[in-house]
Amino acid sequence: MTWILLLLLSGACLQAGNSAGSKRVNSFGINQPARLSGVQGSSIEIPFSFSFPWGLAEDSQMRILWRWKHFHGEFIYNSTSLFIHEHFKNRLILNWTQTQTSGVLRILNLKKKDQTMYFCRVHLNTKEGTKIWQSIDGTQLAITPAIRTTMQSPSMVTSAVTTAGLDNTEGQRNPSLVNLRATVGVVVATAVLITPVYVLMIFLWWKQRPAD
Known part of the structure; x- marks a missing residue:
């Protein structure tokens, strides 16, 4: 009975040791959001x-790099050489400083x-040598189109204003046009009245003239 208890205790100790060792090995990693969404043209x-579990070397030479598309994709940024991929020229900013364990990549x-x-x-x-590790899952970035507002062109606005002006003045007479029409009316009426008189006078004069 005693030897059975000893076997059970040794098995429990072995499992505890494996668990602790596993924790030490897996205590390094990188955290990133699984998904993000941005608007085209914005940032x-x-x-x-x-x-990480290791102690840093006196000269840690810590650096951050970024890849895109897939786990083994092209590098788009290197904090040491300040390398920026041609596609992201003048569009990448890394907010991070040496020895910090967090930061932000801005696009x-x-x-x-x-x-x-x-x-x-x-x-x-580190004190145990150079260590390199990378996020496995990465961050999926989705880009949505920018919302465009429809605006009338200046020519359309001018046309609308002109039309509105014509509509507002419809039915209103221009004083100069009214005066002109009145003058023409008087002249025509006078001509209509005077013409028969002149015709009658000419006829009477012709009748009364002495015969040759």
């Missing part, structure tokens, strides 16, 4: 943080082609 920030002027996966990678020197 977005991808936050990240990382942890400016988002483009449709920016819609893909992004993976953070960490390099550093």
